[in-house]
Amino acid sequence: MLGIARGAARFSEILGSVSGLSDRMLALRLRELEHAGLIDRVVEPTTPVTVRYVLTAQGRDLLTALQPLVRYGQVWERAESEHD
Incomplete structure (x- = not known):
């Protein structure tokens, strides 16, 4: 939810923010998050069509908890790297 946590994000923005993530895996995860009620898929009637993903109230609440x-x-990651 990296880009989504900052506001609405396009598929390509999310994909670019996570190294090693394939298009297929991202599409699957976005569908799962949408099905779980954590994000909404917003289709904007532009030419070409623009699709953005945005956190729902439930998704924002989960992000706050995490x-x-x-x-x-x-x-602790910083502490570990300082001891190496």
Whole structure:
């Protein structure tokens, strides 16, 4: 949810923010997140059609709950690298 966490994001933006992620895997994960009610797929009637993904209220709530765990991981990752 990297780009999505900052607001609406296009498929290509999300794909570019995660190294090693294939188009197929991202499409599968986005469908799963949409089915779980964590993101919405918003189709904008432009030419060509623009599709953006945005967090739902449930997705924003989950992100808020996960942020302390992310910070914990970052702190201990830095601590590990300082000891090496």
